Amino acid sequence: MANVSESAVWDALKRVEDPELHRDIVSLDMVRDLRIEDSSVSMTLMLTTPACPLTGPFKEAVENALLSVPGVSRANVALGAEVRGHKGPPERRPVEGVKNIIAVASNKGGVGKSTVATNLAVALAHRGAKVGILDADITGPNIPTMMGFEAGFQARSEGGLRPAERYGVRVCSIGFALPKGTPVVWRGPMIGTAVRDFLHNVDWGELDYLIVDLPPGTSDASMSMVQEAPIAGAVVVSTPQTVALEDATKAVAMFDRLQVPVFGIIENMSFFVA
Ligand SMILES: Nc1ncnc2c1ncn2[C@@H]1O[C@H](COP(=O)(O)OP(=O)(O)O)[C@@H](O)[C@H]1O
Ligand SMILES: [Mg+2]
Secondary structure (H helix, E strand, C coil): CCCCCHHHHHHHHHCCECCCCCCECCCCCCEEEEEEECCEEEEEEEECCCCCCCHHHHHHHHHHHHHCCCCCCEEEEEEEECCCCCCCCCCCCCCCCEEEEEEEECCCCCCCHHHHHHHHHHHHHHCCCCEEEEECCCCCCCHHHHCCCCCCCCCEECCEECCEEECCEEEEEHHHHCCCCCCCCCCHHHHHHHHHHHHHCCCCCCEEEEEEECCCCCCHHHHHHHHHCCEEEEEEEECCCHHHHHHHHHHHHHHHHCCCCEEEEEECCCCCCC
16 A cells, blocks of 8 residues: 655645736645545645636646655645635724725726726636725715616615625625615715725625725825725726826826735726727
């Protein structure tokens, strides 16, 4: 009977890198429930997000590493996912139960920011993540309509607004408290308060990702949100036109100044057929 050395198995696993994080899976604590029984090795590979796009080749690389250990003839790798939380700087108060906040921003309206935020939220939920979407575009809340709520949908509880669920995503919007068609005319400090309320007084439950649809520009609501919350990163949406790109550059500069990493810029509506 083959005798498999457990330390040889760990050594082989240390040589496998996460394809995106470029660090070995042992130091990333992704190897769980390792079991060696005769010549069979089984384990769970705990991914850092259920939305990992490279699961197939990644799993295969781990299995091949196990099979390269002398005496191992069967390798069984199960996949799991455990989203890790992002802790911001100590002065930014975490949102209870929420692991990561992702801001979607642009410096211009109409470039597709809410469309991107909605699709991102639904796609992450579809992959198995626990997702919420906060409509922080207080003056022009479009998320309820985009998420399929009927006009005038109300969602309030005793304590204030509450999230309502569609497509597996918990949604909260100022639109849930406004009668149909009412515009919001709020000034700076009130917007700051509303944003704080949205973050800390809404019962989001446990979330892997809270996607925040910011209003366009470096307005009060965007600034309050970015200063208030421990945002893990921002996605900036732009269109290919020169003026839109100029504006997107400003949004990137704002996040830089507030020390929020920019995950990337999405160029939307690259083709326009008139
Ligand atoms: N890639 C796209 N193709 C076609 N229409 C789009 C696309 N992205 C956005 N739109 C449409 O453009 C309009 C503005 O998008 P929206 O997401 O509301 O922009 P923003 O939130 O930046 O103001 C909406 O009617 C939306 O359906
Ligand atoms: Mg919008």
